[in-house]
Amino acid sequence: MAMAEAPSAPQLANRIDQLLHEFQQDEKVVPSQQSSDPEYLRRVYLDLGGRIPTVAEAREFLKDESPDKRQQLAHKLVRSGTHARQMATFWRRTWIPQTDTQEFRDLTDEFETWLTLQFANDAPYDQVVRKMLTVNIPDAEMEAHTGASAAMGTPESFLTASQRLPSNLAANTTRAFLGLNLDCAQCHDHPFSRWTQEQFWETAAFFARPKAGDDVTAEKFEIELPESTVTVSATLFTGDEVPWPEAMTQDSGRKALSDWVTGPGNPYFAKNAVNRLWAHYFGVGLVEPLDDLSEDNPALQPEILDELADAFVESGYDLKLLSEAIVLTEAYQRTSRVSAGEEREVDLKSYARMPVRGMSGEQLYQSIRTAAGMKAVRDDIDPTRGLDDGSRFVSSFFVEDAAHAERSILQALALMNGDTTAEVIDTEQSPMLRVLADAPFLSTSQKIDTLFLATLGRKPDAEEVELFTTHLKESEDRSEALSNLMWVLINSAEFNTNH
């Protein structure tokens, strides 16, 4: 297929800016100011890298005077290992939300390991999805999957988490990869859209497995409706022709559905990826709810969705292009501060101001570790070790929806008094505190500067310097005082949000 050439990330960002500008003019929306450098720095590290910047990273960016330093940072971050890992967590949660429940939690590590390797090796998005859907189907283009090894992980988790049941697979495939919610049609015709119960089961029929043999034909992929004698056969709910393979096997249904889902002609596949990524960066999707891309529920800014989806297809499903372009848009670079004269509450979908978002358990854990100068990456990949402190922390700080994140009393208590905080404010165990305590060449204000950069990615203002200096000077035990300041910063609302 002849493809138009894909735009560069800055070009794509410009195009989105223009479209959003037109929308905001029509709607008479006056956007907020641009974010300050420290504000942008922390946000882009959290969104792209899954953690706050280190002191060194913060200092380097803040002192850089080149006009395109944000472009350079975004370019560098989307190509970093920590971004591959952050995206693995993001897509794992998007595609297989069951892995955040007790029942399927064990699948998390093997799947994220596999995804991280895919993303680190620049695997195109469509290929990644195809591998998940066609696991264990021998194919000329793809080497057969030879069992899971802990080091490589496995794409099999998607099928496993659906218990390989045709009905679960149909519901999860359409939701995860097409942004369509067919589940309601499982039991009755969908109340809001055009999907019928029959269409749901026709989709499920692709996952049926007829007996192996020479006589497998398209008609053999059929399934019985529950509590009825009606049988339906594999049919696409859009009315498209099924791309059956030439040589039919008992897995041909799954293969054909996978080819149709990930094919460039599919009207939902690219848009779903774009919409979910957009929601990751802005806290709200271009289409909400995220699993309802049906024609009855159009985007508020359909041109932006189309523009990004087209660029995604043209680029050969390059996720990095999308992420880099989105974080370079003016909308993403807006401040989260309410300036004088502005409304306190604004509609998220007008993109006039960046909302203050909650952090995921992973982001919070890795940021706490980063602030203390400890290794940010979870080193609990070994599944035989069970849930260690890090995993426990991460799952107890699970957040469903970042823009509407809640905080429970138990979470607040854990952050004030729990093990993870205790470790990073311990003057013996926390590398940051050890360095600060043992550094005679650093003045008090330099120490406070460092603590602020380590936790909040910015320098303190005059009032904060005074507050913290007073505390340090009044304390008999300097290292204990530093530990208290670390406790305050780790527990602050500013540290606990992505803003």
Add this chain to the structure above:
Amino acid sequence: MARSYQLTRRDYLRMAALGVGLGSANSWIGSLAAETEGLAKTNKAVILLWLDGGPATIDMWDLKPNSPNGGEFKEIATATPGVKISEHLPKLAAQSEDLAIVRSMHSKEGDHSRATQFVRTGYVPQGAIKFPTFGALCSHELGNRELDLPSFVSISPGRGGGSLGGGFLGPEFSPLVIGGEGRDSANLVVPNMQRGENVTDATQSQRLDLLRKMDKRFQSDRSGQVVDALETASQKAIRLMRPEAAAAFRLEDEPETLREAYGRNTFGQGCLMARRLIERGITFVEVNLGGWDTHNENFERVAELSATLDVGFSTLLNDLKSRGMLDSTVVICQGEFGRTPRINGRSGRDHWPHTWSTVLAGGGIQGGQALGATNADGVEVADRPVTVPDVIATVCKAIDIDPMKQNQSNVGRPIRIADPEAKPIEELL
């Protein structure tokens, strides 16, 4: 949605004005001596005994001994003439004068998740509306904000229970969840309630003072739900750390004989915890007893679960009564649906929302009666059908909440506490 944030903020300001929370640096070490005295006996409160998984009420409250659907259990007489219940609930049978058994419950929701949402919120799931759970609604109406304890507590919630919270009322009304998924009663603690061993009162005051100042600066020019939620949780956590508040959760302060009487299991000890919390002015406590999804070996498992329920529930009623708290505390005992009257091939019963029973007690509810009836083989309601919203409206009346009061929802339209169709069950009031 906007309205509920404002409420949170306003409430916070009110709290600050009262001098609690972070209002002054040393306030967190204050005294609560007055708190445990006097308040409880007049406070209206609710305890929900939640039977997670869908209990076979046909084997508990509404037996069918003369039908092939009847199963293995025998009926026994209760203290109420003419009312019989399962042989595996002997202690409750002796206390039937406190119980109102509603035998004619019916709904359409046969899926665990949807049915749980329906019974716990009073509304079937609808698109984007975030319905608050009944505990959140009660705590919103009646919760005492001067308490250091949260007004809604959920003890070892089962599946799906964790996702039920303040909904459109906001996170302030979500429950404090205690007790994990384990069955060990030792788990009924609030984790991380104590600060580090080396942290003195003076240090803690300094930390909280600095934290308050930092947060105030941050909040001055940032807005939204996430900022409010952090603020609320942080305030509540700090209040809960006060030693007097923390003491509410100390089951070890109860006499050993009473702890034994409640049953040495998570449910029994959870019932005891519920009484301690209600006594201290908390509005709504949920105690979960899971394992009722008896697709297999129904009779073996229901007999075992009934024994646990019988001991915990009956001791709770006695304990509340002896402290003069039963008249102001409604106890609800139910799950998300009933189970098929027909017994399946694995001696099990499957999901069945068409006929099931709910039991109410206390709070002025007229006990000593069985209301409504199912037909001879238990498959349909034969008399006085009752819906989930009817029960919610009834409990509202018992605790002096107007069930038709409206709250602003997250989709911009007001929603009543109970469904507009709900009718309080007059026979029980």
